[in-house]
Amino acid sequence: MTILKPSETATLERAADAPMLAQVERWAAVNSGTGNLAGLKTVAGLLADAFSALPGTVRLVAPDPVESIDAAGRVQTIERGAHLHLRVRPEAPVQLLLTGHMDTVFAADHPFQSLKWLEPGVLNGPGTADMKGGIAVILAALSALEASPLAERVGYDVMINSDEETGSHASAALIAELARGKTAALTYEPALPDGTLAGARPGSGNFSVLIHGRSAHAGRNPEDGRNALVAAADLALRLNALKSPDLKVNPAKIDGGGPNNVVPDQAILRVNMRPMTPDAMAAAEAALRDAIAAIQRDHDVHCHLYGGFNRPPKPLDAAATRLFELVRDCGAALGLSIGWNATGGVCDGNNIAACGIPVVDTMGPRGGAIHSSDEFLIVDSLAERAQLSALTLMKIAERGTV
Template sequence: MKSCLAPLDAATDRMVARTMDWCAINSGTDNLEGIRRTADLIIPEFEAIGLTSEEQAPAPVTHVSDGGEVIEIPRAGAFVLSNRPQANRRILMTGHLDTVFPKDHHFQKIVDRGDGTLHGPGCADMKGGICVMLEAITVFEKTPYAEHVGIDVVLNADEETGSHASAHVLADKARSADIGMVFEPALPDGTLAGARAGSGHYTFTVKGLAAHAGREFDKGRNAIVGAAHVIAAVNALNGQRENTTMNIGVITGGVATNVVPDTCVVRMNARGRSPADLQWVDEQVRNIVASQNFGQDIEVSLHGGIHRPVKTNTGGTLALFELVKAAGADLGLEIGWQATGGCCDGNNLADAGLPNVDTLGVRGGNIHSDKEFAVIESFSERAKLACLVMLMLASGACPWPERLKGN
């Protein structure tokens, strides 16, 4: 089977060139035009290897503005690329077109540093990963084993903000697949992410009453002071339950020191390591808001909730890890994995019952920063790894992992 992978020995230059072309276009999650241009480069590459493409509309996504208004934010749709719809075994492969770098961010250029790494926005997270996926499918499709397996690729465009607009597409495809392969970057040494924390975003909108701070101070109801009570109550949850964290990350409010502020917006991210942890967080937060105990005439409303369910490394997912490890050993790679507090679309796939390994992209690091890099030798290395995993399952050499229980 390994002999099928030979074409990938000479793939590095092509993969690097492609990734550099893709990374040269800004595709920050809010840059819909840049995402469109990126998709216009990437989608035809998948169509050229026989996948048919369909664009799925984004689900409506709302956000609380700094002024406390709930507004809809425009999001790009997700692309679904598929072949062999009749196949009774299906592999779901996912990647995201967006990056964390907005159009006006200073980090826009990709360069080959000449030291065996690329340095540029999205080279690891995860345009390099989409390139790995593309090459793995290309080689897989040329083997006789491909005819028994259907492939679905989901390329979404809002992963970096939590996949709110594309979660329905991921869940839909995850329900009809046997395994999931997500092409987020591996650590520089090749270690994969195992169990993943779950995450929730919460926005507290605190409303009071504006007044002149000198003339009518007593008529004012200070929303920032109200927010301070909210923050204290939420922050007090830290330390009450192991493996849960509540991070008050952003606060906005007030216009001038001589005005009693009528609005304050507080944004918080929560993490938990088990479904029960997340449920506890969610209940506690809702109870705090329900108490409305933040000062006279202060009203607090809540927006948001859990958006990334916890991913455990058990059952079919663990079986799939073992398979990836065996494929790696066959290729002379030692594959380990470790738990992480980060989240990705692998969380969503697991929640829909799909065993998945979610760091099958290039090896790289410093992601989400202007020091992001990808290791060049890992491009063909990881394409071989992904393709070999597909071949081991499609050929019957290894059993398909069971879908996750309770889903």
């Protein structure tokens, strides 16, 4: 069993004493749904003020432009909020990346806007677990690290983005830039209520297939038409048939159609694909393009494909496994039993792992029912997970590696 050093004990006490609950309550009281630019601006300002207590430089980074296809088939540019970036000691021998997100899935007009206690120690509220609680843990752990004798050995970048819940399209380039050359990364999605971490993750891609047919009178000359809606339905069935143990496929929506007496000349199929491995991702993309080619041939329509795999699969390689084992051992030193399981969800940890950097992406507090109005945070786990992070950071700084 690992025996904690006096310097480690002092650092861990400092981490546990941070005012995390008050921070979560303040930050979660401000709606920061991904599309609520005013709310995101307010939260970004609050976070910038909070993280300015650490050494280094805090800046707000403009989001990259994001394109989407609307229901009429037009390419639209979506505006996202700014991302927060803190850089500390870039010259230090050990360099780490810590990431979180300030956005939630709850829009400004969503009914779930307030906080309440479900029972003593269990706080219900939008973003309490996912992931304003995680952001508070990042700040507590780093504040404690700065008082440690090991602080000068480690530098770090903290990135809190504004669009994780919609796929990090406006922040993917920033994530890749900051991940470059790092020893390891920690991301602060919530752990499960029992403390289990997410291990391997699949990838995820969202696609829109715009199908152009030919309109005609449904009664007088339907044979002259090319029904884009039927072509979209056929494509949905073909893609659904690609499902396998290595690939999940969800044809989610078809936009298109019109009056009953007109052959529809345009439709848009929306589909999500989740491959388990890089090979499965490559095969899925090839199968998608083959299916589109077959639809064009069989229905005499024209198709345009938009979107892509924005979250690559995250397998557990040797370096990632060593980092998980380090977190497990740090947990054991704190009296915590840390395990991990593969999950079907995706997050910024996928993007970081794709850069070749080992990452544990559920270092946040314990909580559950995320993405629903039943979302809850187990408050005692704020101190627990701040100590786990602080000890993990110190061990990496001491070793110089994972």
